[in-house]
Amino acid sequence: MSRRWTNDLTQDDVTPEGLFLNRRQLMAGAGALGIAGGLAAPAGAETLEPNAYEDITNYCNYYEFGTGKDDPAKYAGALTTEPWTVQIDGLVDKPGDYTLTDLVSQMDIEERIYRFRCVEAWSMVVPWQGFELADLLDMVGVKPEAQYVAFETALRPDEMPGVKYPVLDWPYVEGLRLDEARHPLTLLATGLYGKPMLNQNGAPIRLVVPWKYGFKSIKSVVKITLTDTQPPTSWNKANAGEYGFYSNVNPTVDHPRWSQATERRLGGGLFARREPTLLFNGYDEVAGLYDGMDLVRNF
Numbered sequence: 001m002s003r004r005w006t007n008d009l010t011q012d013d014v015t016p017e018g019l020f021l022n023r024r025q026l027m028a029g030a031g032a033l034g035i036a037g038g039l040a041a042p043a044g045a046e047t048l049e050p051n052a053y054e055d056i057t058n059y060c061n062y063y064e065f066g067t068g069k070d071d072p073a074k075y076a077g078a079l080t081t082e083p084w085t086v087q088i089d090g091l092v093d094k095p096g097d098y099t100l101t102d103l104v105s106q107m108d109i110e111e112r113i114y115r116f117r118c119v120e121a122w123s124m125v126v127p128w129q130g131f132e133l134a135d136l137l138d139m140v141g142v143k144p145e146a147q148y149v150a151f152e153t154a155l156r157p158d159e160m161p162g163v164k165y166p167v168l169d170w171p172y173v174e175g176l177r178l179d180e181a182r183h184p185l186t187l188l189a190t191g192l193y194g195k196p197m198l199n200q201n202g203a204p205i206r207l208v209v210p211w212k213y214g215f216k217s218i219k220s221v222v223k224i225t226l227t228d229t230q231p232p233t234s235w236n237k238a239n240a241g242e243y244g245f246y247s248n249v250n251p252t253v254d255h256p257r258w259s260q261a262t263e264r265r266l267g268g269g270l271f272a273r274r275e276p277t278l279l280f281n282g283y284d285e286v287a288g289l290y291d292g293m294d295l296v297r298n299f
């Protein structure tokens, strides 16, 4: 399958854990950080080093299992992820219930090292494993009228202790414009650090949209719907003044209750300096998707 990437990393670029990652390394957005072909970053730019596996898997947001950062690691083990079916419907040529095994067997799984920026102003770097959402969309065939993709998380009150609280209007839902969904950076991830995705991180399959705030990256997806209207999204429904549909990372558009200009990189320790937040989280290649759009109004 042809790929459109120029910034491949080598094994040496991924250090912690000394794990696997010997397949094709991809670090899209490297250009934006001044790193090319795995060479060291010039002065002023940072090197992209993944966070420790323990950090990524123990500091989580997955409100279906509680609102504490350690709740998902404690309670998400209860989620049954096998068998898993993803319903794909709406404006597609081949709607249906696809078993995850069937789906994944048809996809080209790669490793992608992405920066991940939460709307709460912390960030990390994650070596994901997954496939391009665009490939899945091609497989099911998108009808010409489709303009958006809607996603839904599993809702299992018996397995998810957090959904008895009305923190959000369950199930968790998210959405992307079709061109965002088709962007080659947009991933459906099935693992991280070369291991199958842990439940707390959204097993068995979750979205990853690295230029948007983390809440767009919906976990444990059971339904994907192609539609011609902008779909509702959980955080926007909960508070439209604070969370927009787009939610592109943008240091110049503050959250009403805190600044988005800087971020705290996880694993940096208590006294680590905050780092400047980059527009589109550093993934400048997506800028064209928003040509002519007012990013303050469309936050």
Ligand code: MTE
Pocket: 056, 059, 060, 061, 062, 063, 064, 117, 118, 119, 153, 172, 200, 201, 202, 213, 214, 215, 216, 217, 218, 219, 220
């Ligand atoms: N998806 C579901 N279904 N429920 C959630 O609470 N939290 C979101 C997003 N996806 C969330 C979700 C938020 S706020 C963030 S920052 C990321 O997941 C966190 O992903 P991580 O825990 O793997 O770092």
